[in-house]
Amino acid sequence: MMREIFLLILIFSSIKSITSKNIIKDHIKRGSSLSVDDDSDVLRSPDNSYTCGFYGFQSNAYWFAIWFTNSKDRTVVWTANRDTPVNGRGSKLTFRGNGAMVLTDVDGTMVWETNTTSTDVNKAVLLNSGNLVLKNQKGEILWQSFDYPTDTLLPSQTLTKSKTLKSASRRGSFESGYFVLSFNSINVLTLTYDGPEISSVYWPSPNPGFDVFAYGRTSYNSSRIAVLDDFGTFSSSDRWYFTASDVDFGIRRRLTMDYDGNLRIYSLNESTQLWSISWQAIAQPCSVHGICGRNGICDTNVLQSQCSCPPGYKWTNPTDLSRGCSPSFNPKCSNSTKFGFLEVPYTDYYGFDLDYKPRVSFEECRELCLGDCSCMAFSYRQTGDGSCFVKSALFNGLRTPNFPGSLYLKVPIAMETSKPLSILTNSNATCGEVITVMVGSPLMYQKHGTKVKWIYPFSFVIGVGVVEALVILLGWWLFYRKNALVTNLEEGYRMVSSQFRGFTYQELVKATQNFKEEIGRGGSGRVYKGVLADERVVAVKRLRDVSEGGEFWAEVSTIGKINHMNLVRMWGFCSHKRHRLLVYEYVEHLSLDHKLFSTSFLQWQERYTVAIGIAKGLAYLHHECLEWVIHCDVKPENILLDGSFEPKIADFGLAKLTQRGSQGSQFTQIRGTKGYMAPEWASNLPITAKVDVYSYGVVILEMARGIRLSSIMVVQGEEEEESALMRFVRLAKTRLQNEEMESWIEENIDSRLGGLFNRKQATKLIKVGLSCVEDDRNKRPTMGSVVQALIDWE
Ligand SMILES: *[C@@H]1O[C@H](CO)[C@@H](O)[C@H](O)[C@H]1NC(C)=O
Numbered sequence: 001m002m003r004e005i006f007l008l009i010l011i012f013s014s015i016k017s018i019t020s021k022n023i024i025k026d027h028i029k030r031g032s033s034l035s036v037d038d039d040s041d042v043l044r045s046p047d048n049s050y051t052c053g054f055y056g057f058q059s060n061a062y063w064f065a066i067w068f069t070n071s072k073d074r075t076v077v078w079t080a081n082r083d084t085p086v087n088g089r090g091s092k093l094t095f096r097g098n099g100a101m102v103l104t105d106v107d108g109t110m111v112w113e114t115n116t117t118s119t120d121v122n123k124a125v126l127l128n129s130g131n132l133v134l135k136n137q138k139g140e141i142l143w144q145s146f147d148y149p150t151d152t153l154l155p156s157q158t159l160t161k162s163k164t165l166k167s168a169s170r171r172g173s174f175e176s177g178y179f180v181l182s183f184n185s186i187n188v189l190t191l192t193y194d195g196p197e198i199s200s201v202y203w204p205s206p207n208p209g210f211d212v213f214a215y216g217r218t219s220y221n222s223s224r225i226a227v228l229d230d231f232g233t234f235s236s237s238d239r240w241y242f243t244a245s246d247v248d249f250g251i252r253r254r255l256t257m258d259y260d261g262n263l264r265i266y267s268l269n270e271s272t273q274l275w276s277i278s279w280q281a282i283a284q285p286c287s288v289h290g291i292c293g294r295n296g297i298c299d300t301n302v303l304q305s306q307c308s309c310p311p312g313y314k315w316t317n318p319t320d321l322s323r324g325c326s327p328s329f330n331p332k333c334s335n336s337t338k339f340g341f342l343e344v345p346y347t348d349y350y351g352f353d354l355d356y357k358p359r360v361s362f363e364e365c366r367e368l369c370l371g372d373c374s375c376m377a378f379s380y381r382q383t384g385d386g387s388c389f390v391k392s393a394l395f396n397g398l399r400t401p402n403f404p405g406s407l408y409l410k411v412p413i414a415m416e417t418s419k420p421l422s423i424l425t426n427s428n429a430t431c432g433e434v435i436t437v438m439v440g441s442p443l444m445y446q447k448h449g450t451k452v453k454w455i456y457p458f459s460f461v462i463g464v465g466v467v468e469a470l471v472i473l474l475g476w477w478l479f480y481r482k483n484a485l486v487t488n489l490e491e492g493y494r495m496v497s498s499q500f501r502g503f504t505y506q507e508l509v510k511a512t513q514n515f516k517e518e519i520g521r522g523g524s525g526r527v528y529k530g531v532l533a534d535e536r537v538v539a540v541k542r543l544r545d546v547s548e549g550g551e552f553w554a555e556v557s558t559i560g561k562i563n564h565m566n567l568v569r570m571w572g573f574c575s576h577k578r579h580r581l582l583v584y585e586y587v588e589h590l591s592l593d594h595k596l597f598s599t600s601f602l603q604w605q606e607r608y609t610v611a612i613g614i615a616k617g618l619a620y621l622h623h624e625c626l627e628w629v630i631h632c633d634v635k636p637e638n639i640l641l642d643g644s645f646e647p648k649i650a651d652f653g654l655a656k657l658t659q660r661g662s663q664g665s666q667f668t669q670i671r672g673t674k675g676y677m678a679p680e681w682a683s684n685l686p687i688t689a690k691v692d693v694y695s696y697g698v699v700i701l702e703m704a705r706g707i708r709l710s711s712i713m714v715v716q717g718e719e720e721e722e723s724a725l726m727r728f729v730r731l732a733k734t735r736l737q738n739e740e741m742e743s744w745i746e747e748n749i750d751s752r753l754g755g756l757f758n759r760k761q762a763t764k765l766i767k768v769g770l771s772c773v774e775d776d777r778n779k780r781p782t783m784g785s786v787v788q789a790l791i792d793w794e
């Protein structure tokens with residue numbers, strides 16, 4: 001046996017040694033070449049960090065590429081022949097005598113060449129930056145791969161007017177996809193879905209009026225240049241700056257336009273050779289346009305595989321959901337087909353509004369769509385006196401729980417679906433003349449070849465679907481209304497971004513009538529109710545112990561950008577002499593502790609919904625914010641409930657504001673509330689998001705049990721004291737192991753519910769709670785997986 005293996009090794013190594021006649025090169029001279037047939041026929045950068053050569057993918061497709069030598073999967077940063085792979089045998093890269101570097105396939109066809117024909121270039125080298133350059137005798141660079149980026153920008157490589165980053169079409173593929181990072185016509189860096197049928201800007205928020213403004217960007221600098229430096233800072237001529245979370249020298253990074261439409265910075269861990277995300281542009285995957293294709297719907301409530309097809313539609317290509325959905329009926333208008341509608345709740349498609357009518361009844365809106373052959377669906381919202389959007393095409397579908405309306409899909413009346421939600425009959429279909437009505441300013445649409453370049457979807461702004469857009473707009477509007485485009489802002493005002501602003505101290509004194517009505521008191525300060533000049537009701541928090549200097553402003557503006565339906569929104573702040581105040585949205589109802597430990601307790605279904613909502617809010621803070629935020633003080637007192645019992649987490653971000661340590665160490669003092677604090681606060685372990693997971697676990701166990709487990713001590717056995725929480729967890733775990741959970745659940749769920757609760761949900765909640773309060777934080781789940789687990793049983 002050993003002999004055979006030895007023989008095999010010998011055979012293989014001899015094959016290798018026949019082909020590996022080349023040693024790894026540090027340059028290619030004019031007249032020489034690289035061959036696809038030899039794996040070791042490659043070019044290395046002097047510090048060995050990048051390799052350039054033929055890169056094979058699957059069986060017989062090869063690319064002339066540059067990759068990281070020391071990343072586990074040999075991450076490719078550039079390819080010459082992106083959309084035309086060459087054969088794995090006989091293909092060649094030749095530095096021809098005439099100065100051109102050409103890539104030829106096995107049959108001799110030229111697939112790619114540089115523009116250096118008849119120049120005096122004599123040498124190709126791969127620089128330590130990952131740039132492949134062609135130089136002449138004098139050392140002048142006449143061609144460089146940095147001028148032709150594919151989907152990745154390396155540190156020091158510039159993105160300019162003529163360059164774009166284009167995503168790959170799929171995970172692990174090199175082929176070009178449809179997501180593009182580029183400077184737009186008004187000099188602002190944008191992310192665009194540039195598909196075969198439509199082109200649609202999705203980031204910054206698609207409104208040319210406020211994107212520049214909201215992000216502090218400018219459209220006046222026409223140099224159109226952006227670069228990521230070695231420190232991890234990205235800066236662009238449109239005044240857009242950001243830093244990787246691990247900002248420092250000595251870390252290898254790349255900025256990649258990913259196949260899923262998100263733009264990310266990845267950092268390489270040299271010891272594990274794996275990449276981790278250290279920044280990303282888009283928090284909510286559904287904000288990426290085109291992600292679910294034509295007719296497809298992206299669901300913000302689901303963390304994975306968010307795409308779905310509306311009723312009556314099926315996947316165009318079930319293995320590639322980005323191809324969208326196709327109707328399983330004939331959508332053609334004809335005299336013989338009668339059409340009806342299917343309601344799809346909480347859903348909207350952005351853009352492609354044939355018509356928009358405010359203040360119309362549902363009936364009128366329905367008739368509008370029925371009477372127009374090019375209408376595919378209409379969206380109707382009860383907001384105002386009813387708004388009606390008639391759609392000519394269904395792109396960028398989005399389902400989000402807080403969308404105040406429904407979409408009505410036009411389908412043949414005879415069509416059977418498993419779930420006909422609300423079929424309306426059509427009495428007289430007429431095929432009228434098709435007139436495309438441009439809603440909003442015509443400037444917002446640009447004809448772009450045959451496809452409509454959709455820049456400013458009106459419904460996008462009207463829809464609360466993307467809460468952020470609305471909030472930004474509202475803030476923007478409030479700002480403009482107040483300042484009427486005055487550029488010299490009053491002293492003391494400092495616009496952070498449109499939805500968020502600085503207040504003067506006098507303003508807040510007035511709003512709160514000199515801090516008259518105290519509505520809360522906590523570790524970080526007292527909270528007062530107030531009414532702003534624009535009649536918004538707010539909660540004003542006076543902070544104690546705030547760090548000095550400009551940091552306050554920076555931190556607060558970060559918190560101000562965080563926006564999620566389960567997080568209390570911050571409207572602004574005030575920093576005046578020694579006063580530090582934060583201005584929050586006012587949440588009408590009481591905090592969770594009042595609805596849990598008192599006589600007016602929540603019913604089971606409300607509790608479960610609240611548990612999911614809190615998890616979503618925390619998951620957003622931990623995973624989706626641009627800056628990772630740990631709450632550090634999750635407890636029922638910090639969870640507010642609005643009129644419909646939607647939870648809103650208060651006081652996030654304060655840990656950073658009030659406790660920032662001097663050097664590096666984020667937390668110099670123990671934070672949090674006894675009973676809800678993870679054990680690692682007591683040890684010397686670094687504090688991670690898992691402390692919030694622990695506190696969350698305590699909260700949901702208390703919600704299930706209906707009493708304050710965290711603060712009760714019980715005497716156990718002889719004189720040993722144990723907290724009610726510990727005992728609860730210990731007993732539950734024993735029962736779980738013995739598979740006696742059911743009877744235990746009956747006895748231990750809040751008795752005030754009188755047995756009225758969902759057993760499956762209760763079991764799930766307890767199990768999730770138990771896993772969250774594990775002493776070993778590595779055993780605790782992430783908030784993202786908690787959301788997923790709870791939703792599965794909703
Ligand atoms: C090749 O093209 C690049 C980019 O278009 C240009 O900057 C460069 O000067 C060209 N080189 C030659 C030798 O023409």
Ligand SMILES: *[C@@H]1O[C@H](CO)[C@@H](O)[C@H](O)[C@H]1NC(C)=O
Binds near residue numbers: 221222223225238
């Ligand atoms: C435009 O941006 C470039 C690059 O960021 C910068 O060097 C230049 O000073 C800017 N010009 C103006 C007028 O701000």
Ligand SMILES: *[C@@H]1O[C@H](CO)[C@@H](O)[C@H](O)[C@H]1NC(C)=O
Binds near residue numbers: 269270272
């Ligand atoms: C790299 O990964 C190892 C193992 O996961 C970890 O211990 C180390 O801290 C990481 N290094 C950096 C710089 O993140």
Ligand SMILES: *[C@@H]1O[C@H](CO)[C@@H](O)[C@H](O)[C@H]1NC(C)=O
Binds near residue numbers: 334335
């Ligand atoms: C549909 O009706 C219109 C007017 O009533 C008529 O002109 C047209 O020929 C009809 N089309 C078909 C396919 O029957």
Ligand SMILES: *[C@@H]1O[C@H](CO)[C@@H](O)[C@H](O)[C@H]1NC(C)=O
Binds near residue numbers: 367
């Ligand atoms: C449908 O037909 C009826 C009578 O034939 C007419 O009064 C009504 O206006 C028509 N509706 C539409 C939308 O054309």
